[in-house]
Amino acid sequence: MRMILTGLPGAGKGTQxxxxxxxxxxxxxSTGDLFRQHIADRTELGQTAKTYINSGELVPSDITVAMVRDRLGANDVASGFILDGFPRTVDQAMALDELLSDTLGPLDAVLDFTVSEQTVLNRMLARGRADDTDDVIRTRLRIYNEENEPLLHHYSSILCSIDAEGEVEDVHTRVVRALGERLSPSRPGTN
Structure with a gap:
């Protein structure tokens, strides 16, 4: 099974x-883990990514795509994977689609974790990070929503919306149920 997890920052994607x-x-x-690993291993991609991260800029898509391509070439992904934090844009999604069509096969599902902005604010403010102020979080949410809508449209045929409000275990139960429904053999178009 090959899937992507998407949703607002603080929606619980990493936990799920x-x-x-x-x-x-x-x-x-996780793209965050990939960045950290490449930086720790002092790879060329990692050193390039580090220059952007250290200057507070987003790592360009071509660097991120190259790291994901490298990771998806590993033996442990042959039976599937869960991508968290990638893709973030339609261009990255198209690069991933092309990569998968050449190697592993298409995605099975995109899980979009939905929560209210107030829940996200509460969760992120509770982390206690210095850069997690109300205004900064609201700006991140606005940017995320603007960028994510075209991505969700790109994946609309395999999109599963998950209510991510509530306890971790309850959300996990919803995820498993949604995947079961999405991949049920009785559904048209599934294998």
Whole structure:
């Protein structure tokens, strides 16, 4: 099974990706982890990414796509994977679609974790990070919403909306149920 997890910052994607990875016995691939690993390993991609990160800029898509391409070439993804934090744009999605069509096959599902902005504010402010102020978080949410709508449209045929409000276990139950419905053999167009 090959899937992407998307949703607002603070929606719980990382937590749910970890639980799903254990439940489905699939690797959880986080772009944040990829960046950190490449930087720690002092790879050329990592050193290039570090210059952008250190200057407070977004890492360009071509660097991120190259890291994901490298990771998806590993043996442990042959039976599937869970991508968390990638793609973030339609251009990245198209690059991923092309990469997968050449190697592993198409995505099975895109899980979009939906929560209210107030929930996100509460969760992010509770983390206690210095850069997590009300205004900064609201700006991130606005930018995310502007960028994410075209991405969700791109994946509309395999999109599963997940209510991410509530307890971690309840959200996980909703995720498993949604995947079961999405991949049910009785559904037209599924294998």
């Amino acid at each position: 990706a970890h639980l799903l990875a254990q439940f489905l016995e699939l690797p959880h691939i």
